[in-house]
Amino acid sequence: MPRPASRPAGLKPPPKHAPQRLHTTADLRTLQRLMTHVLVRPLTDDDRLQPKWIDGRPMAQVAAEFIKPNDRLTSFERLELYNRMYWFRIIDSVYEDNPGLRALLGERRFARLVRAYLAKYPSRSFTMRNLCARLGQFIREEPRWTAPRTAAALALARFEWARTVAFDGEARPVMTPNDIADAPPARLRLGLQPYLSLLAVDYPVDDYTLAVKERDALRGEASHAVEHGPRRATRHKIPPFRRRPIHVAVHRYRNRLFYKRLEAPAFRMLEAIQAGRTLVQAVAAAGRGVTAEQVRDWFATWMELGWFCARPARPKNPRK
Amino acid sequence: MNKSTRLLITAAAMAGLYTGALAVRTYAADDKAGTAASKDAKEDPKAKHDCKGKNACKGFGGCKTSDAGCKGKNTCAGKGGCSTMTKATTDDKKG
Amino acid sequence: MPANRFNGHTDYGIGLGLRVPHYAHILEKKPVVDWFEIISENFMVDGGRPLEVLDQILEQYQVVQHGVSMYFGSADKPDRAHLKKLKTLVRRTKTPWLSDHLCWGSVDGTFTHDLLPMPYTFAAAKRTAEKIRQVRDYLEVPICVENVSSYAEFHASEMTEWEFLGEVVERADCGILLDVNNIYVSSKNHDFNPYDYLNHVPHDRVGQIHVAGHTKFEKYILDTHDHPVLDPVWKLYAHATKRCGVTATLLEWDDRIPSFDEVHDEALKANAYIGGARAAKKRAAVTAS
Numbered sequence: 001m002p003r004p005a006s007r008p009a010g011l012k013p014p015p016k017h018a019p020q021r022l023h024t025t026a027d028l029r030t031l032q033r034l035m036t037h038v039l040v041r042p043l044t045d046d047d048r049l050q051p052k053w054i055d056g057r058p059m060a061q062v063a064a065e066f067i068k069p070n071d072r073l074t075s076f077e078r079l080e081l082y083n084r085m086y087w088f089r090i091i092d093s094v095y096e097d098n099p100g101l102r103a104l105l106g107e108r109r110f111a112r113l114v115r116a117y118l119a120k121y122p123s124r125s126f127t128m129r130n131l132c133a134r135l136g137q138f139i140r141e142e143p144r145w146t147a148p149r150t151a152a153a154l155a156l157a158r159f160e161w162a163r164t165v166a167f168d169g170e171a172r173p174v175m176t177p178n179d180i181a182d183a184p185p186a187r188l189r190l191g192l193q194p195y196l197s198l199l200a201v202d203y204p205v206d207d208y209t210l211a212v213k214e215r216d217a218l219r220g221e222a223s224h225a226v227e228h229g230p231r232r233a234t235r236h237k238i239p240p241f242r243r244r245p246i247h248v249a250v251h252r253y254r255n256r257l258f259y260k261r262l263e264a265p266a267f268r269m270l271e272a273i274q275a276g277r278t279l280v281q282a283v284a285a286a287g288r289g290v291t292a293e294q295v296r297d298w299f300a301t302w303m304e305l306g307w308f309c310a311r312p313a314r315p316k317n318p319r320k
Numbered sequence: 321m322n323k324s325t326r327l328l329i330t331a332a333a334m335a336g337l338y339t340g341a342l343a344v345r346t347y348a349a350d351d352k353a354g355t356a357a358s359k360d361a362k363e364d365p366k367a368k369h370d371c372k373g374k375n376a377c378k379g380f381g382g383c384k385t386s387d388a389g390c391k392g393k394n395t396c397a398g399k400g401g402c403s404t405m406t407k408a409t410t411d412d413k414k415g
Numbered sequence: 416m417p418a419n420r421f422n423g424h425t426d427y428g429i430g431l432g433l434r435v436p437h438y439a440h441i442l443e444k445k446p447v448v449d450w451f452e453i454i455s456e457n458f459m460v461d462g463g464r465p466l467e468v469l470d471q472i473l474e475q476y477q478v479v480q481h482g483v484s485m486y487f488g489s490a491d492k493p494d495r496a497h498l499k500k501l502k503t504l505v506r507r508t509k510t511p512w513l514s515d516h517l518c519w520g521s522v523d524g525t526f527t528h529d530l531l532p533m534p535y536t537f538a539a540a541k542r543t544a545e546k547i548r549q550v551r552d553y554l555e556v557p558i559c560v561e562n563v564s565s566y567a568e569f570h571a572s573e574m575t576e577w578e579f580l581g582e583v584v585e586r587a588d589c590g591i592l593l594d595v596n597n598i599y600v601s602s603k604n605h606d607f608n609p610y611d612y613l614n615h616v617p618h619d620r621v622g623q624i625h626v627a628g629h630t631k632f633e634k635y636i637l638d639t640h641d642h643p644v645l646d647p648v649w650k651l652y653a654h655a656t657k658r659c660g661v662t663a664t665l666l667e668w669d670d671r672i673p674s675f676d677e678v679h680d681e682a683l684k685a686n687a688y689i690g691g692a693r694a695a696k697k698r699a700a701v702t703a704s
Contacts, residue, residue, distance in 0.1 A: 011525050022536040022571045029490035031534060031571065032522040039527050068568040070606065072634040078567040081635065085380040086527055093374050123526040126484040126497050127456045128374040163364070170461030177341045185330045195462060206362055213364070255464045260361035283329045292332035299333045301359060303340025373435040373465075375456035377483045377516065377530055378627075378640035378669045379564060 008040050008122045014054065018066035031066060038063075038079055039086040042119045047087075049080035090118055093128045094135070097164060099216060100209035101156040104149060104241060113145040113153075129168070132161050152241055155201035159209065162197035162250035166257055169195030172309035179310065185279040191311035192274045197250045200267060204244050206259035211238045253305055260305075265290045266298050276311065417660050417696070421557050421590020422622035423511030427477060427663035429685050431678060434668070438468055440675040448679065450477040452665045453508070455515075456484050459500045469507070478508045479623075479663075481592075482515035484526065485550060487560060488533045488543045489519040498553050505554055512557040512622055514592040517543070517580060532565035535572035535579035544586030551589065559590035559622040564600040564629070564638035576601065577615045590622035593659070595651040596644065596667075600629050600636045613655055621659040626652055626685065627667040641670035643681050649688050656692035 014037040019027045037054070044050055053062045063075035070078075094114045095102060102110045117138045123131055136157040139146055146153035171193055180188060192198075199205070215238055247267035249260040262270070265286035272285035283295070302308060418426045428449035433441075440446070451472060458469050472478060482501070485493070505513065518530040533539055551558045562580055574582070584591055593616060595609075602609035626649070628642030644652075644666065656662060666682035 008525070010523065012523050019571070022534055022538050024538055025490050025542045028534070028536075028539050028542060029522060031569070032490055032519055032531075035531065036522045036525060036527060039529070039531075040525070066570055068570055070604075075567075077634075081566045082529065082531065086529055088380040089528055092380075096374075123528060124524055126494070126521075126526060127459065128528055129456075129460070166463075168460035168463035168465050171463075174344075175337075177338055180334070180337060185334060210362060210364065252463060255467050257364040258361045259364065279333060280326065280330050283333055284326055286329070290329060292328050295329050296332040296336040296339065299336025300340035300343065301336075303337050304343045306344070308337070373454065373457045375454050375483050375528070376640070376669045377454070377481075377563075378667070379566075379629075379637040380639075 008037075009120060010122065010124055011037065011040070016055070018062075034066065035079075035082075039083050040119070040122045041083065042115055043084065043087050047084060049076065049083045087115070087118075090123065090128065090131060091115065093131050094118070097132050098135075098157070098160045099212050100160055100205065101153060103212040103215075103238060104152055104156055104208075105146065109145070113139075116142065116145050129164065132157070132164065136161060152203050152243075155199075155203045155205050156209070158197075158199055158201065159205035159248075159250065162199060163209075163257060165197055166195050166250045166252045169193075171195055171306075172312075174306040175303075175308040175310060185283075188279040189276055189311055190273050190279065190282075191309045192270065193251070193307050193309055195252055196307055198247070198262075198267060198270055198274060199250065200245070200247050202243050202245050203241055204246050206246070206248050206261070208238070208241050210259075249307075251305065251307065263294075265294075269295075269298070270302070270307075417662060419590070419619065419622060421512060421559055421620055422663060423557055425477075425511045425663065427479070429682050430477075430479070430663065430665040431682055432481075432665065432667050432669070433472060433478075434672055436672050437675040437678070442468070442471055444675075445475055446675065446679065448476060450479060450663070450665075452479050452481045452667075455480045455482040455501060455504055455513070458508075459504055466507075473508060478510060479665075480505065480508055480510040480513045481561075482513065483530065484520065484528070485515040486518065486520045487515060487546045487550070488517060488531075488539065489521050489546075490542065491521060491523070493546055493550055493553075494524075498550065502554050505556055510556060512559055512590065513554060514559040514561055514623060516563050517560045517583060518563045530563040532563065532567060532569070533579065534569040535574045535576060537573060537582070540579055540582040540586060543583050544589075547583070547587035547589050551587075557590060557622070558587075559592040560584065560587075561592035561594050561625065562597050562601075563594075564597040564604075564636075566604055566635055566637070568605055575607070575612075575615075576605075577612045581615065581617055584617060584620050589620070591616060591620045592623045592625060593621045593655060593662075594625035594627070595655050596625065596627040596629055596648045597638060599645075599648050599651055600638045603631075603636045609651055610654060613651065613658060616658075618659045621655075621662055624652065624655060624659070624662050624664045625667055626664065626682075639670060640667050644684070649684070652685065653688040653691060656689045657695065659692075661689050661692045661696060 012033060014034050015030045018034050019030050022028050022031060041050055049059060051059055053059050060074065060076040063079045067075040067078050069075045091111070091114055098110070105113060117135055118131075121134045121138060125133075136154055139150060139154045139157055143150040172191065175190065247262040247264055249262055249270070251258055251260065268285045268287065269282045272282035277285065286295070418424045430450035430452055431448055433451040433453045453469065458465050460466065484497070516530045518533060520527045520529050520531050533543070547558055547560065560583065562576065580591065598609045598612050602612065626644045627638065627640045628644055630637050630639040630642065664685050666678065666685075668678050668681070672678065
């Protein structure tokens with residue numbers, strides 16, 4: 001099994017020793033930094049605190065420097081409780097958000113991926129909602145955890161993060177006819193809702209994730225039925241996840257999640273709009289072969305769905 | 321795409337924007353919505369029940385057997401706990 | 416205390432933690448509940464379903480915010496963006512008070528999402544109190560800090576946990592969310608008498624009480640919130656209400672969550688344990704008149 005990266009991103013190096021006395025806020029920070037390094041240190045394969053510290057000393061010795069033992073638990077064991085709780089909590093959260101990726105890789109490989117990911121990228125947000133924000137980036141950076149299905153895994157990680165964004169991401173006021181009435185198309189720049197994600201991926205991630213969720217729901221019902229009645233044979237198969245490039249918009253409508261397939265020219269137009277291009281430039285991005293009727297229908301639908309909003313104002317002095 | 325085609329398509333896009341805005345108003349008046357949402361789209365029916373109440377202030381202990389480390393469960397309370405450390409006892413009575 | 420400056424002079428009764436599996440029941444059946452406590456972080460989002468549900472709940476019920484990530488005890492400064500989001504939510508809920516934990520959980524901007532125990536030192540108490548004041552001044556709402564369950568203690572500690580709690584709340588001039596289950600859990604993990612803790616808490620600062628279930632292991636107890644409240648915790652609760660008065664009480668149930676009615680029934684058991692405090696309240700009213 002490959003080893004995860006040893007230095008978690010964002011954390012300053014731990015002190016060599018725990019401060020003996022805490023007279024200042026700096027002392028407190030030193031102690032907290034040390035303990036945080038202990039907690040985010042990956043568990044062993046059997047979910048225990050690693051027996052050696054980063055510098056090679058026995059972990060028991062390091063723990064005894066700052067944690068009191070009691071008559072039932074050593075300093076090491078007390079720290080281990082926190083180390084395990086840290087990992088269980090965040091792993092659980094990532095599991096919940098990635099049913100598709102989990103199904104693709106299988107439980108064991110998914111577990112290794114998640115642990116390696118969180119070892120490299122511990123949480124930088126006050127909420128666990130954002131734990132998977134860098135999972136796609138990690139899969140790109142360290143394909144060994146998902147090989148040979150890295151492309152498929154990446155597609156699913158991006159899609160499943162897009163679901164989180166669509167679920168509770170920001171919604172800006174929807175654009176109205178008044179907002180566009182006086183704007184010439186050559187200067188009209190539409191905004192797209194922040195909760196909307198446009199994905200061009202090589203796999204039908206939407207169908208796959210829905211199939212996985214359907215299977216999981218049926219399994220849940222089946223296990224519930226087992227509790228209350230005679231056992232029935234239940235087999236729920238997910239269709240194979242074969243390469244088939246798609247364009248999909250992950251969005252919400254009246255607070256319900258939707259996955260909308262897009263034709264390639266429509267996708268290119270939306271991408272151009274999202275990048276801040278004018279309406280004329282966005283239309284040009286569609287390329288050849290689109291008809292006026294198609295484009296009218298697309299824009300009508302997107303407007304109906306509330307995808308268009310004002311673009312956020314640019315800060316006047318972005319360097320400040 | 322030549323200039324005249326581009327003009328035509330741009331005009332169609334503008335027309336679409338107005339048509340869509342009009343449809344929104346109509347739906348609001350008729351209280352009928354969702355036509356556009358379901359067109360060429362798949363709703364995630366479970367997503368509205370999805371558990372997103374992620375943050376809580378409980379301890380994560382519990383020991384559940386697992387062959388793959390922590391297994392996430394599609395429940396709304398997080399369940400961590402893997403492998404075994406010590407066994408729970410139940411000598412406290414519930415109130 | 417029933418109503419004091421730390422709970423916005425409210426006299427809330429027995430509440431429940433608002434949890435996702437109960438949304439449909441609550442919105443459909445509209446059960447009579449004194450109040451709901453929300454985990455602030457689960458609603459510090461920019462849109463979508465969580466805020467839609469919250470707004471529907473706010474139309475019908477009194478809501479109090481309870482946080483899990485302010486980390487008053489972390490050495491880091493309060494994060495302005497975090498505070499801004501929290502204030503937006505405070506304005507939305509109009510929470511009469513806001514609670515979070517007397518703990519730490521982040522350093523250098525990295526979050527553990529745990530409620531980690533403090534080293535009980537004077538320097539830490541001073542720093543923690545400063546942060547509580549800063550947060551309260553920014554949010555413009557009374558703050559109660561909650562004692563946490565803990566599984567480890569630091570060599571560096573200079574006092575008991577209850578002394579530390581007292582030191583912090585006096586310096587910050589803030590309230591206490593007294594979690595009697597956490598007192599019980601920590602008392603077992605650290606071998607102290609939970610009644611000593613209760614007797615030494617500044618009772619006039621208690622604005623709210625938490626009860627919850629825990630799980631007992633061979634060598635320690637974990638605050639798992641996945642069981643009914645256990646007898647010794649109810650007894651502590653009864654003692655706490657005698658000391659503090661009949662105080663806004665909330666049941667936390669976060670894992671293996673049963674039906675709404677089961678959780679509500681469990682919370683209402685609190686009524687059976689506050690007889691002594693109610694009698695004292697009546698006597699005080701008679702004496703005053």
